[in-house]
Amino acid sequence: MRQFDFMGKRRLAFIASAVMVLVSIIALAVQQLNLGLDFTGGTLVEVRYAVAPSLDSVRQLLENAGFRDISVQTFGAANEVLIRLQQAYDDNVGEQVVGLLSESGDRVNLVRAEFVGAQVGEQLRDRSGLGMLVALGIVMVYVAFRFQYKFALGALLALVHDVIITLGVFSLFQIEFDLTVLAALLAVIGYSLNDTIVVYDRIRENIRKSRIDDMTQIFNDAINMTLARTLATSGTTLLVLLALLTLGGDMIEGFALALLVGVGVGTFSSIYVASALLLTLKLQRQDLIPAQKEDPEAEELP
Amino acid sequence: MLNRYPLWKYLLILVVLAVGLIYSLPNLYPEDPAVQISSTRGDVSLDERQLQQFTSALSEAGIEVTRGEIDSSGVLIRLADAEDQLSARDIIADMVGDDVVVALNLAESTPGWLESLSASPMTLGLDLRGGVHFLLEVDMDAALEQRLEVNASAMREMLRSERIRYRGTDIEGRTLTLQFTSEEDRNAARRIIATDFPDFEYENLDEGRGASLAMTMTEQTVNEIQDYAINQNLTTLRNRVDELGVAEPMVQRQGPNRIVVELPGVQDTAAAKRVVGATANLEFRLEARPDTPDIETESFEFRNNEARSATLMRDVIITGDSVSSASRSFDENGRPQVNINLDGTGGTLMNRATRTNIGRNMAVLFIEHKTRDRVVIENGEEIIEREPYTERGIISLATIQSALGNSFRITGLDSPTEAAELSLLLRSGSLAAPIYFVQERTIGPSLGQDNIDRGVLSVQIGLLLVVLFMLVRYKVFGLIANIGLAINLTLLIAAMSMLGATLTLPGIAGIVLTLGMAVDANVLIYERIREELRAGMSVQQAIHAGYERAFTSIVDANITTLLVALILFSIGTGPVKGFAVTLSLGILTSMFTALLVTRAIVNLVYGGKPVKKLWI
Numbered sequence: 001m002r003q004f005d006f007m008g009k010r011r012l013a014f015i016a017s018a019v020m021v022l023v024s025i026i027a028l029a030v031q032q033l034n035l036g037l038d039f040t041g042g043t044l045v046e047v048r049y050a051v052a053p054s055l056d057s058v059r060q061l062l063e064n065a066g067f068r069d070i071s072v073q074t075f076g077a078a079n080e081v082l083i084r085l086q087q088a089y090d091d092n093v094g095e096q097v098v099g100l101l102s103e104s105g106d107r108v109n110l111v112r113a114e115f116v117g118a119q120v121g122e123q124l125r126d127r128s129g130l131g132m133l134v135a136l137g138i139v140m141v142y143v144a145f146r147f148q149y150k151f152a153l154g155a156l157l158a159l160v161h162d163v164i165i166t167l168g169v170f171s172l173f174q175i176e177f178d179l180t181v182l183a184a185l186l187a188v189i190g191y192s193l194n195d196t197i198v199v200y201d202r203i204r205e206n207i208r209k210s211r212i213d214d215m216t217q218i219f220n221d222a223i224n225m226t227l228a229r230t231l232a233t234s235g236t237t238l239l240v241l242l243a244l245l246t247l248g249g250d251m252i253e254g255f256a257l258a259l260l261v262g263v264g265v266g267t268f269s270s271i272y273v274a275s276a277l278l279l280t281l282k283l284q285r286q287d288l289i290p291a292q293k294e295d296p297e298a299e300e301l302p
Numbered sequence: 303m304l305n306r307y308p309l310w311k312y313l314l315i316l317v318v319l320a321v322g323l324i325y326s327l328p329n330l331y332p333e334d335p336a337v338q339i340s341s342t343r344g345d346v347s348l349d350e351r352q353l354q355q356f357t358s359a360l361s362e363a364g365i366e367v368t369r370g371e372i373d374s375s376g377v378l379i380r381l382a383d384a385e386d387q388l389s390a391r392d393i394i395a396d397m398v399g400d401d402v403v404v405a406l407n408l409a410e411s412t413p414g415w416l417e418s419l420s421a422s423p424m425t426l427g428l429d430l431r432g433g434v435h436f437l438l439e440v441d442m443d444a445a446l447e448q449r450l451e452v453n454a455s456a457m458r459e460m461l462r463s464e465r466i467r468y469r470g471t472d473i474e475g476r477t478l479t480l481q482f483t484s485e486e487d488r489n490a491a492r493r494i495i496a497t498d499f500p501d502f503e504y505e506n507l508d509e510g511r512g513a514s515l516a517m518t519m520t521e522q523t524v525n526e527i528q529d530y531a532i533n534q535n536l537t538t539l540r541n542r543v544d545e546l547g548v549a550e551p552m553v554q555r556q557g558p559n560r561i562v563v564e565l566p567g568v569q570d571t572a573a574a575k576r577v578v579g580a581t582a583n584l585e586f587r588l589e590a591r592p593d594t595p596d597i598e599t600e601s602f603e604f605r606n607n608e609a610r611s612a613t614l615m616r617d618v619i620i621t622g623d624s625v626s627s628a629s630r631s632f633d634e635n636g637r638p639q640v641n642i643n644l645d646g647t648g649g650t651l652m653n654r655a656t657r658t659n660i661g662r663n664m665a666v667l668f669i670e671h672k673t674r675d676r677v678v679i680e681n682g683e684e685i686i687e688r689e690p691y692t693e694r695g696i697i698s699l700a701t702i703q704s705a706l707g708n709s710f711r712i713t714g715l716d717s718p719t720e721a722a723e724l725s726l727l728l729r730s731g732s733l734a735a736p737i738y739f740v741q742e743r744t745i746g747p748s749l750g751q752d753n754i755d756r757g758v759l760s761v762q763i764g765l766l767l768v769v770l771f772m773l774v775r776y777k778v779f780g781l782i783a784n785i786g787l788a789i790n791l792t793l794l795i796a797a798m799s800m801l802g803a804t805l806t807l808p809g810i811a812g813i814v815l816t817l818g819m820a821v822d823a824n825v826l827i828y829e830r831i832r833e834e835l836r837a838g839m840s841v842q843q844a845i846h847a848g849y850e851r852a853f854t855s856i857v858d859a860n861i862t863t864l865l866v867a868l869i870l871f872s873i874g875t876g877p878v879k880g881f882a883v884t885l886s887l888g889i890l891t892s893m894f895t896a897l898l899v900t901r902a903i904v905n906l907v908y909g910g911k912p913v914k915k916l917w918i
Contacts, residue, residue, distance in 0.1 A: 044556060052389060056750050073432060074746035078388035082435075082745060116562065117536075117555030120876070131873035135866045142862055180808040183881045186870065187812070190863045190885060191819060197859040198826065205851075229829040233822040236771050240764035240818040244811055247760035249753045251429065252811045259815065 006223045006271055007216045007279060013272035020265075021161060024168020033171050036178030037069040041118040042086040043093045050107035052078035058101065065100050069176065080111070089115030120179065128182075139193065147200060148288060150281045155196050158266075158274035162192045166262045180255040188262030191237070195230065195270040202226050203275060207285055215279060223271055234267045304842045305909035307902055315902050318894070319789060325796035328412040328423040333567070334368065335384040336409040337391050340376030341402050348377045348402075356394055365390050380409055384431060385751060406744050408567065424799050425567030427550045427806030429749045433566040436575075437741040438539075440559050445531040445735030446524065448583075448621060450478050455617035457495055458598070466491050469512060470597050471616075476519045478502075481512050488513040532559065534623050534734035539563055540876060547871075547879025548803035561737065564745060566804050575739070583670075583736050584622030584728065587614045588655065589663035589699065605668055605695030612699055614665050619655040621734075624648025628728035630721035638721035639713045640698075642728060649708030657705035666698040666712075668727055669736070692736075697727050749807065757807045761814045768818050776828050778917040779904075783824040786900040790820055793891040801883065809884070816888035823860075823896030827852040828918055841913045849901055856897065864889050 058081060059072050069086035087093055094113025102108045136156060144152040166188055170177050202222040210218055241263065244256035339348060339356070353370045356379060360367050366382035381390055387406055395404040412422060425431075454471045457480065461468050468491065469481040482488040488506065492515055496504055502517040519527075532555055543551045543565060552564040590599040590613045598617070604610045627643045644652055656664070670693045700712050715721045747754070769787065772780035794813060803809075831848030839847060864886055871882035908916075 041554065044562075055746070056752060059750060071748040072750075073748050074388055075435065076743035076745075078392060084748075114557040114560075119552060119554050128870075128874050128878045131870050131878065134873060135869040138865050138869055139862055142865055146858055179877050183808065183812065183877065186878070186881050187815065187885070189866060193862050193866065194819070194822065194859045197862055198822075198855050201855040201858055225833065226829075228832075229822075229825050232771075232775060232825045232829070233819070236768045236821050236825075237815070237818045239767040239771060240814055243764035243767060244760045244814075247756060247763060248811065249756035249760070251749060251753055251807050252757055252760065255808050255811055 003220065003224050004227070005220060007219050007276060010272060010276040010279070013268075013276065017161060017269070017273060020165050020168070023172065024164050027168050027171040028164075031171060031174065033167065033177040034174040036176045036181075037071070037084060037086040038119040038179040039177070040086060041116050042069070042084060043089040043113060044116045045083045045085065045094050045097045045113045046075060046111040047081050047083065047098060047101065048109045048111055049079040049081065053081065053101075053106060055081070057104075058083070061100060061104070062097070069178075084116065089113070143197075143200075147204060148283075150278055150283050150287065151200055151204075153281065154274040154277040155193065155200070157277060158196050158269040159189060159192055161269050161273050162188055162262055162266045165265045166258055169261045170258065175257065176254060178254060180252070181258045184255045184258035184262065187259060188266060191259075191263055192266035192269065195233075195266055196274040198229065199223060199226055199270045199275055203278070204288060207283075207288055213285065215283060219275055219279065223275065230267060230270070234263060237263050304846045305905045307905050307909075311898070312902060315899055318793070319899075322789070322793040322796040324416065324419060325421045325800055326792045328416050328421045329795055329799060331411040331413065331416075332423055332426075333408040334380040334411055335387045336378050336380045336407045337387065337394060338376060338378050338405045338407040339394060339398065339402060340405075348372065353377050353379075356397065359393055359397060360390055363389065363393055365393075378407070378409055380411075384747070388746070422799065422802075424795070425549075425802075425804045427804045427809065428552055428564055428566045428745075428747070429806050430747055430754055431567060432744065432746040432748070433564055435741075435743045435745045436563045436565075436739060437556065438561045438563060438737045439740045440532055440535055440561065441736040441738065442528050442531065442559050444583075446476055446519070446527060447473060448618075448735065449527050450476070450519070451616075451618050452621065453499065454478055454480075455619075457499070458617060460494060460498065461491055464490075464494055466494075476524060478517045479507070480515045480517070482514065483512055485513045488515050491515060528559070531735035532561065535737060536561055538623075538733055544876060544880075546801060546803075546883055547874070547876055547881075548798070548801055548883050550804040550806050550809070550877075550880070560740065566806075575742075583668075583733055584625065585667040585669065586619040586621075586652070587617065587665050587667060588619065588659060589613065589665055590615050591662070602665075602667060602694055602696050604699075605697050612663075612665060612696055614667070614696075619664075620644065620648045620651050622728075623734040624651070625728055628725045630718070630725040632718075633711075633713055637713065638715045638718045639711045640715065640721050640725045640728065641709065641711045643709045644707075646708070652706050652708075652710075656702050660702050660704060662702055663699050664702050665696050666728070667694055668697045669694050698724060754807065757810070761810050764814050765817065768821060772821060772824070776824075776918055778907075779824075779828050779831075782900050782903045782907075783821060783828070785903060786824065786895040787817055787821065789899055790891050790895040791817060793894070794887055797887045797891065798884070803880075803884070812881075812884060813888075816884070816892070820888065820892035820896070823852075823856045823892060824900060826855055827896065827900075831916070832918055835916065835918075841908070841916055844916070845904060845908060849897075853897070856893065860889050860893050 055072050055074065059070060062070050062072070062083070062085070067085050067087060071084045073082045074080065075082035083097060085093070085097075094110045097113070098108050098110045136159065139159075140152040140156050143155050163185065166185060169175070170181065199222065202225055203219060206218050206222045206225075207215075210221075212218065238260065241256050241260045244252050245260060248256060341348065350372065353372060356377070357367050357370050360379070360381075365386040367379055368382050369380045371378045371380075379390070379394075381387060391404050391406055398404065410417075410422075450473045454473065457478075458468070458471065461480075466487050467483060468487070469483060472479040472481070480488075480491065482491065485508070492504060492506070495515075495517075496502075499517070501520055501523040503520055505516045505518070507514040507516050536553055536555060539561060540551075540553045543549060543553065543563060550566055552562065554562050556562045594615065598615060599613050600616055601611055601613045604612070624644050624647065625642060626645050626648075628640060630638060630640050633639045676689050698712055700714060712724065715724065749757075769784050772783045772787075774780070776783060791813070794816070798805075827848050830852045831844050834844040834847045834851075835841070867882045867886040867889065871879055871886065874882060
């Protein structure tokens, strides 16, 4: 099997990572995220038709007029329609919508127009942020306990790297960030961590087994050995994501895109952030020797 | 011997599989969109002939009917397509008289034997199926009055401790007036109060005999209180309708003083109202001493016994929004009790009020806000006017045994039922301000049928791609992994159904994604087996070593992710919590299938047999 010299290119990869993170941070600082209806709230318009309309054509009309993040639902009866828009509320929105909908000759009456608040409260935002920090802390402790603190540092940095770049892509291209994208971001964290630990596990195993002291060589071997697995797992995940992205329609587009970016960056960072950082931190074989005692126990678990 | 499992492991796997199968099965019998026709009076019965008329009218309108049923409560017509539900109702409503009610319904189609095991399907989300929409109004005047009451209590306390005599307090609108006998008293009081309560505009009133101090809340404070009331109620309602974060409701503010609650899957508004819960409020107050002046006391009846009443202090210690939880349990002697937890400020206030009053009684006052409809005639037209009214009653009067803090208990209850009721009342009263139901409607799905179809198609194709990939890459082992994948999906669906999770389109995508990632464990194992084979191990040894050596990787990787999920669950709220639940379930089921189920299959197929070559 062909061996790739992954670690030899790590300087190049560091530069690439640094550039991506920097661009992401600048994008986030300059133009923030394009938050969706879930986060910003918007306007709710209730209209009554004389004859029950086709909801798809209502959606189409509003979309063509440049309204964003629209949800159109029947409300109680087939001829009453509830429309939610991510349009900041003002006194004219209702009239504007009704005017637009009656252009096609339908008789439409405005029942009411009001602002609606965000689906995501401040409490959710604050507590989720806190939750993330605590989760990162606990993961570091666990990795430090199972591996070594240098590994914990690498895993943490890789996670932060992946989250920032994924957010950066959404900010840079001003793609709408809603609750499903937030869920995707959490999934990215899970995936990235999973991938990093698998590579780490192999590095640890190889350091203990091999007699050579050339860490770069050991790392390259470990990454090459897990390469088939990395490609297969990322491959299946990316297949699913591509199917969702190209065929799934508006609702899952953001979800699939966030994961596509996240899984791609996550795979890259397991090798070039999480692992390469260990070389920079001068990981020694001695760093893993105290942990060797508990290893046979762990393998005997059912 | 290598690669053989003891019998009990096979049995364990079979038991888990059977349970998974039973509880995922109801999802194959989804709820049918239906129209329910029932008579308001008992004497109008609906018969077979009418059912025929309804169904033929519906099919004329191009609406596909799957089944019509007649039972004691009326006629139920099941429809093929949820989109037709509203027009079907309109058609039938036109055909029948006023004494017949035509309502939307979601008819269960789960077979009886599954229902008897309390297995039920997952609900479809607001995006796929729609649900019920409630508009609730927050009573802002009551919120302000409540705040003024609390402020008045604190001011009276201050005046008492400074020994300044006052004659009484009045609350009107957003103004709180304190009456004093002399100007000196008033001026002294103003000095003390103004430093502690900067949110008021102060004005001296001198009319008649005494001197008064009028304190009006500033516009800014009023807005702050209203925002607080709305946000606090939003949070409480969110927690009520979505305890685990998997119910996918929509709770948002609408306009300055209203809250929208949308619940997926339910179309029966009465059932949904029970979920949204009581719209009540609580006040904790001390019972008045016999020598307390009348001006400081108020008398209330007991909620469950109108003949009994108690005289309470006007001063409110804390209100219901400080109650973070209430539950019933038993004390060391096996007698029922109710445990109450307060938030930080609530605990401080409670401690301050109780530590000097040990031995006195404390009452919990339950304040329920209701509306009654009144028909008034205006300009010759009948208009239904909603008139709010309030019912106040004592639900508990207990002696303070010691200084209370953030968490305390109420004992001396007569029965476990009473404890259960009291804790329910305490929980339902934890609103910052009273709310009323203003409007209730059913709503259709927020996604168009086209969007739903595309989403479902993409998910199917994604799943198919994973299955094909595994087959092509790992051949026989790929087949085994795919069987594992099917079992994984079954278990995941079973677990989510048991938790009462709601299925939204992104949720479905998430499940498929979980499966895409769940093959990771299998991939790790198979790649390891291949590697060991290349290294020259025998077939049986390679299988054994593959599972063994991949084990630490799988466990480490999954436990770290599981840790993240558990923390997100305990700290996060709403959708973040829900995501954590699904993620943890996915990790557990995929570890179970990859480490135990596929291993069992491999052992059954290859274990102990002389195999020359592996198709991997």
